[in-house]
Amino acid sequence: xxxxxxxxxxxxxxxxxxxxxxxxxxxxxxxxxxxxxxxxxxxxxxxxxxxxxxxxxx
Ligand SMILES: [Zn+2]
Numbered sequence: 277x278x279x280x281x282x283x284x285x286x287x288x289x290x291x292x293x294x295x296x297x298x299x300x301x302x303x304x305x306x307x308x309x310x311x312x313x314x315x316x317x318x319x320x321x322x323x324x325x326x327x328x329x330x331x332x333x334x
Contacts, residue, residue, distance in 0.1 A: 291316040
């Protein structure tokens with residue numbers, strides 16, 4: 277999983293602030309149990325992708 281400027285605490289969910297069982301892999305489990313966070317993660321990832329491909333327009 278790529279690190280980002282906005283995600284500076286891999287031990288916590290960046291969307292709800294909940295502590296993860298383990299950094300990285302724990303987040304996958306977390307999104308499986310929290311569809312709301314999974315949705316936000318998809319949106320966030322799409323936006324990061326779009327920014328890079330679009331020339332940092334966002
Ligand atoms: Zn969360």
